[in-house]
Amino acid sequence: MAIIEEPLALPEGTSTKVERPLGAYTRPRNPAGLVNWLTTVDHKKIGIMYGTAALFFLVIGGVAALLIRIQLAVPDSQFLSADAYNQIFTMHGTVMIFLVVMPVGAAFANYLLPLQVGARDVAFPRINAFSFWIFFFGGLMLNTSWFLGGGADGGWFNYAPNNGIAYSPTPGIDFWNIGLLIVGIGSLTGSVNLITTVLNMRAPGMSMMKVPVFTWMTLVTQFLLLLAIPVLTVAQVLLSTDRLFGANFFNVEQGADPLLWQHLFWIFGHPEVYLMILPAFGIVSEVIPTFARKPIFGYPFMVFSGIAIGFMGFGVWAHHMFVAGIGPLSVTAFTLATMFIAVPTGVKILNWLATLWGGRLTLNTPMLFAIALVTQFTIGGLSGVSHSLAAHDTQQTDTYYIVAHFHYVLFGGAFFGFVAGMYFWWPKAFGYKLNDKIGKVHFWTMVVGFNLTFGPQHILGLQGMPRRMHTYADAQGFNLWNAVSTFGSFILGIGTLMVLFNAAVSYRNWRAAARPDVGPDPWDSRSLEWSIQSPTPEHNFDVDPVVTQLDDFWHRKYQKDENGTLRQVHTGDEIAQPGNGEGVHLPAPSYWPIMLAFSIPILGYGLIFNLWLIVPAVILMLVALYGWALEPADDLDIDDHHDHDHELETV
Amino acid sequence: MTDVAALDNRPVANSYLATALDDHDDAHGGHRTSLGLSNMKLAMWLFLGSECLLFGALISTYLLSKARFVTEVVAGNPLVTSTMPAELIQEFAESQSVEPMYDIPFTSASSFILLMSSLTMVLAHKATVEDNGQNKIWLSATALLGSIFIAGQVYEFTAFYREGLTYTGNLFGSAFYTLTGFHGAHVTGGILMLLSLVYMAFRGKLRSDRAETVELVGLYWHFVDIVWVLIFTIVYLIP
Amino acid sequence: MGSRSDHSTVAVSRRRFGRPAVKAALVSTLVLILAACSDDKPLNTFEPRGPKAEAIDNLMMPIWYVMGVVFLAVVGGGIVLSIRNRVKDEDFDPNDLPEQIHGNTKVELTWTILPAVILAVIAIPVVNTIWFLEETNEPDELDVMVIGQQWWWEFRYDVDGDGFIIDANGDGEVNDDDWELPVQFILDPDDVATANEMVVPAGEQVDLVLTSRDVIHSFWIPRLNGKRDTVPGRWHTWSLEADNPGKYVGWCTEYCGLSHARMRMSVIALEPADYQAWFENQQQQAEVPTDEEALAGRTVFQNQCISCHVIDDGELEYPDDYASNVPLASRAAPNLTHFATRTTFAGSIFSVYEGEGTTAADDALEVSDYLQIPELAKTPETRDDYRLNTALLKQWVANAPGLKAMSSDVDPETGVGRGMLAFPQLTDEELDQVVAYLATLD
Structure with a gap:
């Protein structure tokens, strides 16, 4: 919040020289509709926008996935050309990782972190808006490559020198580079913002060991982003200078070593894998205790195993390079490091099971998806152990076994966790529950479709089918399981669409029933976000919640009676904050974040197509930067006082 | 909102309203932060942590590229040796390094100037805390010293270019200009921030209440200096 | 070995x-x-x-x-x-x-x-x-050099025991410095070079040294060993051994661009004696054909094909700086000196021979007739069971990119193409002649 304190108590009617930097310019004031969404700095709206944007990109990535599966349904298929297929699988991976899984994690983090630590917003609300918009514009820019010469065709890890201009002369990889550089800026500013929020804006009494597991896991995630993104940035800057300006970083004839790209990419790429899964781990760590009506088993172990995964995640990158020729000594070291990362991951899974042990389970949709994560991720984790052993990996890497593995981790793991979280927090964000019956159909469709799609890919990989093949021959014997996988993928596609279907039906029913109040605490939950009304009031908390223990909210509801038996002494509704925002002061919306974010992709198009475009981009950027720098975080015309000055946020 | 609470208009004993701290002063005065460190300062430290990885990756790239370049020169790769004047290549091959390229005394002098700017930055912060009106002098001095360093770098780049080291010619050129150029861009960004502060100082808006602003720019500036010490050692001093 | x-x-x-x-x-x-x-x-x-x-x-x-x-x-x-x-x-x-x-x-x-x-x-x-x-047998003595390029494999065998490379930088000896140079400068032109089918003796460990001419590929014969990447600018070692004679197929396993799916290879393990026979034959120069049609095909080859392909018959002429001036990103196309001894072409996706006696590229483990196939294809009694796949070969020579996705149009910016060009200028008769010539290369 405020950095530079400047109390400015203005007596009524006194004319004071208020800084109004751009003269006639006025900032958005209590806007409604579209302008509200474009200029908002409210972490909850930004979280919802992250989720919506991710859903939009999910459709693109999902259509790409189905095209891939149609192409591979039969041998020697002519459905897609090799060129189209290569673009589609590259963009499928890129879009799903950078524009779906990461932003969904950001959506939950944005919406929930301030609520779970008892804060009114994130530390830097305008930077938060900027983080979203630059992610969104970067993602859009990346996807305009479909229409501007073709998408990237180097695979999502885009190995040098195949990513060079000589081997991929279309601008697709330039879009990939610059689009992801832009998205990366958003991740970086977002991580600084969220880390600061968690570390510095916790409610009174909430020490780090009283922070909910979701917040902890997201904190680790943001640290991974903070330290991993710059390495990707360097790799992409090197590649961009090679492709656009003729530098030689990956020019083998000049003596360059192509493995440099792999090292840089995977130093980023492996933490990336963990930062995609950890938020989902956090989500199920909230969902399972709530519906098992037990505290999470071994909270300190959950926290420290998350931290351990984060640390170890930076020390195992070369397991992606076991067959790249890094020498047996490195291979041995990275094999051992990778094997032992299974330990903290295993601890998490066993702790979830221990939380289920002896619990009173309510098997509703969020709980089902959470349990699905535990089991499906275990499959992905086990196949991960099998190729952490470098000798195995020489047979398994770059085959469909790997494709199956990371889909079990990212879809069966991260994505199922996200769906669990969506069902769980939906009433908090929108004021009504998603339909549980449709939810269960949704659940079974997805679990069946998912396992039919990716289960057979384990077999295909072990039977020797390499990944990234636009076709295969009849005689290679991959027909059956590819057909099964394609069949499953359509069930999975229907399952994924049921998210939208359920949201629409549930909303209609809720509206038809005259919008009944779902209450602040519909699930009898444990953390602070349930101690406020649903949907969350704009100001979050009427008063700073004082926290005395882990799961503070739950312990206010349940206490021991004179016999030492745990009883419900209050319902959540009774002790929740009433949502009276009087006297609460909120940061005002601003045009500058979206404007600054908009200028940067123009710069990117300039780099790719015509350097002159950089001129208007830089002008726009400077205007936005100075506008931002000179604009106080709060609207002086509305408020009788202001105590927030974000003058240096742009620095 | 709830019936019980509405009836007697008193918060339930366990509710958050009942246990809230009276933080009225807090809302107008100082802001409580969990770590006792301002958000902005924490954010700056986090950003600098991220920058460490950025420069770490760039320095690694430089080291690898230089080593590969020297290896190719020594091996006599005609595609590499044809990118630079023959006599320079000869010197590289004999010394098995790129050291003949450098003018160590010149770069040492400009490095010293940049280091001195850290001193003036500290003085600028001190002057702002003390509110003695001297901060404009020290901030200007810092920006000036930084600009001299940049001018030195521009001169050096020009000299290297004339000697035959181009950005696109070979691996060493690409790596050298990218690493030092990235650092130069960081210094330039710092100079822009300093100039903004100088402007504020001359308008009398940089008083002790904004000492933290100066401190934040100072943190960034010192970081950029430290990175240069590393780059200078690695690029210029270690053969 | x-x-x-x-x-x-x-x-x-x-x-x-x-x-x-x-x-x-x-x-x-x-x-x-x-x-x-x-x-x-x-x-x-x-x-x-x-x-x-x-x-x-x-x-x-x-x-x-x-x-x-x-x-x-x-x-x-x-x-x-x-x-x-x-x-x-x-x-x-x-x-x-x-x-x-x-x-x-x-x-x-x-x-x-x-x-x-x-x-x-x-x-x-x-x-x-x-x-x-x-583990390799003797670190300095490598048996087969594997070179990946878009989208086929080259296998080189040292002849005369003088190593795989030459003194490319002219410092008077073959040493580590020479291995540092780009691959097009250093290969020993006297060595045996074949494509897509690596012939090895069964029951012996064969040590490999691997690199690439363009992008990263990965050499993988699942039944014999795990995979190892071939990285341009780097030399990796790897090895394999087949217990018994047989054909062991593989597939490039590192994504290498457009026709990655069309880059296969196989290891043909033969009885050691058969292997020796094969190796001795490979060291022979191709014979200038006596047949009129084939001879005409050789002329077409001389006019159209030698800017990329090599057939060593001691008389075809190549420019001195041939290796570094091939208009391909990889700077090499398959050496065709003994084309007819191979059973597959175009990255092992097509069969050179068809008929009852041969089996499709991927499902055969039997290789007992491997050395005899060119002869069987010419013998009248067996010709029906082992016949040259003439139609497909003609189609390939006329329009290779039509059969396998390649971006072979020479890039105006870089001056190179990837994969084989189409030759629409060749008449049907000329195509027949070229294929007749290829059939003589055993």
Whole structure:
């Protein structure tokens, strides 16, 4: 919040020289509709926008996935050309990782972190808006490559020198580079913002060991982003200078070593894998205790195993390079490091099971998806152990076994966790529950479709089918399981669409029933976000919640009676904050974040197509930067006082 | 909102309203932060942590590229040796390094100037805390010293270019200009921030209440200096 | 060829552990499915046919067991707990609380330390196998050079024992510096060069040295060993050994651009005597054909093909700086000197010969007639069963990009293309002549 304190108590009617930097310019004031969404700095709206944007990109990535599966349904298929297929699988991976899984994690983090630590917003609300918009514009820019010469065709890890201009002369990889550089800026500013929020804006009494597991896991995630993104940035800057300006970083004839790209990419790429899964781990760590009506088993172990995964995640990158020729000594070291990362991951899974042990389970949709994560991720984790052993990996890497593995981790793991979280927090964000019956159909469709799609890919990989093949021959014997996988993928596609279907039906029913109040605490939950009304009031908390223990909210509801038996002494509704925002002061919306974010992709198009475009981009950027720098975080015309000055946020 | 609470208009004993701290002063005065460190300062430290990885990756790239370049020169790769004047290549091959390229005394002098700017930055912060009106002098001095360093770098780049080291010619050129150029861009960004502060100082808006602003720019500036010490050692001093 | 070395000191034994019985006993449905369907799976990783692949397989089997147990425990545990502890909505009572267990340090330490110990035990054979896979016979004496390029494989065999490379930088000796230079400068032109089919003696460990001419590829013959990337600018070592004669197919496994899916290869293991016969034949220069049609084809070749392809008959003329001026990104196209001795072409996706006697590229393990095929194709009695795939070869020469996706149009910016050009200017008669010429190259 405020950095530079400047109390400015203005007596009524006194004319004071208020800084109004751009003269006639006025900032958005209590806007409604579209302008509200474009200029908002409210972490909850930004979280919802992250989720919506991710859903939009999910459709693109999902259509790409189905095209891939149609192409591979039969041998020697002519459905897609090799060129189209290569673009589609590259963009499928890129879009799903950078524009779906990461932003969904950001959506939950944005919406929930301030609520779970008892804060009114994130530390830097305008930077938060900027983080979203630059992610969104970067993602859009990346996807305009479909229409501007073709998408990237180097695979999502885009190995040098195949990513060079000589081997991929279309601008697709330039879009990939610059689009992801832009998205990366958003991740970086977002991580600084969220880390600061968690570390510095916790409610009174909430020490780090009283922070909910979701917040902890997201904190680790943001640290991974903070330290991993710059390495990707360097790799992409090197590649961009090679492709656009003729530098030689990956020019083998000049003596360059192509493995440099792999090292840089995977130093980023492996933490990336963990930062995609950890938020989902956090989500199920909230969902399972709530519906098992037990505290999470071994909270300190959950926290420290998350931290351990984060640390170890930076020390195992070369397991992606076991067959790249890094020498047996490195291979041995990275094999051992990778094997032992299974330990903290295993601890998490066993702790979830221990939380289920002896619990009173309510098997509703969020709980089902959470349990699905535990089991499906275990499959992905086990196949991960099998190729952490470098000798195995020489047979398994770059085959469909790997494709199956990371889909079990990212879809069966991260994505199922996200769906669990969506069902769980939906009433908090929108004021009504998603339909549980449709939810269960949704659940079974997805679990069946998912396992039919990716289960057979384990077999295909072990039977020797390499990944990234636009076709295969009849005689290679991959027909059956590819057909099964394609069949499953359509069930999975229907399952994924049921998210939208359920949201629409549930909303209609809720509206038809005259919008009944779902209450602040519909699930009898444990953390602070349930101690406020649903949907969350704009100001979050009427008063700073004082926290005395882990799961503070739950312990206010349940206490021991004179016999030492745990009883419900209050319902959540009774002790929740009433949502009276009087006297609460909120940061005002601003045009500058979206404007600054908009200028940067123009710069990117300039780099790719015509350097002159950089001129208007830089002008726009400077205007936005100075506008931002000179604009106080709060609207002086509305408020009788202001105590927030974000003058240096742009620095 | 709830019936019980509405009836007697008193918060339930366990509710958050009942246990809230009276933080009225807090809302107008100082802001409580969990770590006792301002958000902005924490954010700056986090950003600098991220920058460490950025420069770490760039320095690694430089080291690898230089080593590969020297290896190719020594091996006599005609595609590499044809990118630079023959006599320079000869010197590289004999010394098995790129050291003949450098003018160590010149770069040492400009490095010293940049280091001195850290001193003036500290003085600028001190002057702002003390509110003695001297901060404009020290901030200007810092920006000036930084600009001299940049001018030195521009001169050096020009000299290297004339000697035959181009950005696109070979691996060493690409790596050298990218690493030092990235650092130069960081210094330039710092100079822009300093100039903004100088402007504020001359308008009398940089008083002790904004000492933290100066401190934040100072943190960034010192970081950029430290990175240069590393780059200078690695690029210029270690053969 | 290097001799088979004694690996008795290596902890991972090459001995077969009664493998069919082991497999049948496996409880995992996954593995059962794999075993049941494996006959027509030429790339199956569960059917090792050489000591290296066997070492991997031996390591893999017990770990499938461990994984199976963990899988059943966790997934079964999750499902059983969910069902057993379920409370139906109508039975829900807020005061029916389970025991509030916050954790149990002993239990948690156990399931932290125990997996770590299990992994530490597993680590021992794992590390041993890593080093076993890296072993080559004699580090300096490599048997086959493997060069990947878009989208086919070149295999080079040293002739005369003077090594694979020449003194490219002219410093008077062949040394490490020469290995540092770009590959197009250093290859020894006297060596045997073949494409897509690596012929090796069965029962001997063959050491490989691998690189690439353009982008990264990966050399993988699943039945003989795991894979190893071929990285431009780097030389990697790897090895393989086939227990018995046979054809062992593989597929490029590192994404390498447009026709990655069309870049296959095979290892043909022959009896050592047959291998020697093959190797001696490969060292012969091609003969200038006497047949009129083939001779005309040779003229077409001289006019159209020699800017990329090589046929060494001692008379065809190539420019001095041939290797560095080929208008291909890879700077090389397959050496065709003994084209007719190969059974596949175009990255092993098409068969050179067709008919009853030959089988499709991927499903044959029998190679007993491998050396005789060119002869059988010419003998009137067997010609029907072994006939040159003339129509396909003609089509390929006329319009290769039409059969296999390639971006062979020469890039105006870089001056190079990737893959084989189309030759619309060749008449049908000329195509016949070229194919007739290719048929003589045995």
